[in-house]
Amino acid sequence: MTVDRLNIISTIDDxxxxxxxxxxxxxxxxxIYEPGHPLADEDGFRRDVIQLVKELHVPVIRYPxxxxxxxxxxxxxxxxxxQRPARLDLAWFTTETNEVGLQEFDGWLKKVDSELMLAVNLGTRGADAARNLVEYxxxxxGSYWSDLRRSHGKEEPYNVKTWCxxxxxxxxxxxxxKTAYEYGRLAxxxxxxxxxVDPSIELVACGSSKMVMPTFADWEATVLTECYDEVDYLSLHNYWGNYDGDTQSYLSGGVLxxxxxxxxxAICDYVKAKKRSRKTINLxxxxxxxxxxxxxxxxxxxxWIQAPPRLEDIYNFEDALVVGGLLISLLKNSDRVKMACLAQLVNVIAPIMTETGGKAWKQTIYYPFYYTSLYGRGTALKVNMDCPxxxxxQYTDVTVLDAVAVADEGEGTVTLFVLNRSMEEDIALSCDLRSVKAESCLCHTALEGYGYEEANSALEPDRVVPSPKSTDILAQGRLEVVIPRSSWHMFRFRTKG
Known part of the structure; x- marks a missing residue:
């Protein structure tokens, strides 16, 4: 493996x-909200959850x-x-009381040091309601909707910059x-x-909800043909699962x-060429x-009950490896992927779980997200590899290792993220870091050695956690280390100025 300081992918958008x-x-x-909890603050938000979210350094949260x-x-x-009405939510067949709304959620975002990515309803509503919401x-x-906001106790604007x-x-x-044409015209x-209403905002148009949709590719091409000049990003959605016990394919999910x-x-750039546009749509x-x-x-x-437990997946060790690999893929593609949202954040397919009235704890997937969010900021560098x-x-010709490097010139560090996707083979890794002038290993953290089904719980919150490893692994700018089968690693190196 070689890390070259000139082999730049992109500056990573936080x-x-x-x-x-x-x-x-x-x-x-x-x-996030439980007014009767012993750790609830004056606004009803759980302080323990706030702390766990803050530790992840999440810069933007999509809502509602x-x-x-x-x-x-x-x-x-x-x-x-x-005065807020209770409504039947036909998406999840529950009753929504609207006790937590825009102002409350904005207040919570400030507590967790994040910003709002606000979605508008283009299903049962449309352009009029959306532009009114921007005005509000x-x-x-000095306008109806802005003065209504001020009458609700919010004198200054929310200044939401990113909208779906x-x-x-x-x-x-x-x-x-909607069909692709119907949605493209409406978007x-x-x-x-x-x-x-606000020329400074950035807008995300809906792409396919997964790659296997029968309309995939035609949807993107048609939608962008209609709205290319007015939008800034196109969305992608996809979820991964080991439905049939095929763990090797599951661990290879970054390929998808x-x-x-x-x-x-490619589709975005096709429409750009067709329109002879100078504008690039990012993802x-x-x-x-x-x-x-x-x-x-x-x-x-x-x-029709309120807030029933739903989508409360308990994540295990193999899930954490997959999430670590998907984060590597996002960084490898950071030249075009400028925003991404781990879905979701608390209780619902989430890295953070809570007991009603009880404790909050970290799922296995919390850890690769935490370390990548903390140290995967700066400039993404492509890693060249020769490996099995x-x-x-599901896939062919998959590299056993997946990896990406991130240089942070301000901190004088380079961080290397590595996943061994093999279920059988330990890999002796020799990585040349002389180009980035690595002079010492600051830390080596690994998720390794657990059974695939091992998981954390409220009773055993630390059953699956990363472990610190030896940092005596760098000599004359070369990293020499064994990467065990089915393991995820983060290496941080101090670099010469």
Whole structure:
């Protein structure tokens, strides 16, 4: 393996470490918000959850959905709580009380040092409601919607800069599902009006909700043909799961992410060429994670109750390895992926779990996200490798190792993230770091040595955790180390000025 300081992928946009909170399950109620909890603050938000979120350094959080947003009337979530209506949510067949709305969520974002990525309803509503919401959020004063915000106690604008134009509008499960042409036209007109209200905002159009959708590629091409000039990003969504016990294919999931990103990038550039445009559309991978453990049990949940436990996947060691690999893929593609959202953040397919009235704890996937978010900021560097390859049921010619490096000139460090995807083979790694002038190893942290099914729980929150390893592994700018089978690693090196 060789890391070359001139083999630059891109400057990493910090928003690649975004996340997602939807009005779904216990993400909001009995998740981030639980007024009766012993650790609840004056606004009803759990202090223990706030601390765990802050540790992840999540720069942006997508809200309020998700499928939920496609039937959401934003006006229900503002103003005095006692006057807000309860609504039936047809996305998840629950009752939404709107006790936590825009102002409350914005206050929580400030507590966790994050910013809002706000989604508008292009399912059951459209351009008029969207432009009104921009006016309510971002206009100073002197208009109907901005003065309504001020009457609700929010004198200064929210200044929301990133907006999603609907959610998964390609999916038949979506309220207000549309054809690509219908959605593209609506997205164009909505984007135009929203930017007339506030020209500084950035807009994300809906791409395919997964790569296996029958409309994939045609959807992207048609949508962008209609709205290319008015939008800034195209979204990608995908979830990974080990449904049939094929762990080797599961651990190779980064191959699918790489292919998906490359394919959508090609479509964006095709439309750019067709339009003879100077503008480049970048990508927002604003839903990604492991999700499969609860899909069958969730079908039995009673309808119309508030905030039932749903999508509460308990993640194991192999899930953490997959998440670590997907983060490597996002960094390898950071020249076009500028935003991404781990879906979701608390209780719902999440790195953070809570007991109602009890403790909060970290899932296995918390750790690769934590270390990558903390140290994967700066300039992404491509890693050149000569290593074994393998075929599995879903993929062929897969490199045993997957890796990316990140240089932080301000800190004088280079960080190397490495995943060994093999279930059988330990790899003796020799990595040449002379080009980046690595002079010492500051730390080596590894997720390794656990059974694939081992997981954390409220009773055993530290059963699967990373471990520090020897840093005496660098000599004359060369790293020499064994990467055990099925393991994820982070190496940090001090570099010469």
């Amino acid at each position: 928003r690649i470490y975004g996340s997602f909170i939807e009005h779904l399950g216990r993400a909001v109620y009995n998740g 959905g998700g499928n939920f947003v496609s039937g959401f009337n934003w006006e229900d979530s503002v103003g005095p709580k006692e 959020c971002n206009h100073g004063k 134009l609907g959610n998964e509008m390609d999916g038949p499960w979506q309220m207000g599902h 164009n007109e909505t984007a135009k009006m929203m930017k007339w 992410m790489d292919d998906f990103i490359r394919s959508v990038t 927002s991978f604003d839903e990604w994670n492991v999700w499969y453990h609860t899909k069958e049990s969730d079908k039995k949940i009673e309808h 390859r393998y075929d599995c049921r």
